[in-house]
Amino acid sequence: MKVFIGHGTTILCNVRIGDYAVIGAGSVVTCDVPPYAVYAGNPARFVKTAEAFQKQHINGCERHPTIDRPWREIKELRGNEWDKLRSQLKDTYGYIIRKKKDEL
Incomplete structure (x- = not known):
């Protein structure tokens, strides 16, 4: 199950x-x-x-910003990198894209 x-x-x-x-x-x-x-x-x-x-989130990934970093790195962002991420997500939401181990 x-x-x-x-x-x-x-x-x-x-x-x-x-x-x-x-x-x-x-x-x-x-x-x-x-x-x-x-x-x-x-x-x-x-x-x-x-x-x-599932369809809702597949469509969301196509229409909204995607962040290609693990969450542990995102929460450590500071300065310009943090400001850039905030401007990407202003008035919307985004998706954290996690790569498969074989893609790293």
């Missing part, structure tokens, strides 16, 4: 989470979550299918 459960999520007893489901951070899951579904909230409710969620 492969699922994504966001930080701080509470799942009540006897609740079943289907394969490839996504549970938003801080959610309280009170009922079964079907496979390939995205749930979030308190109580957690259906948001969209996992397929729609």
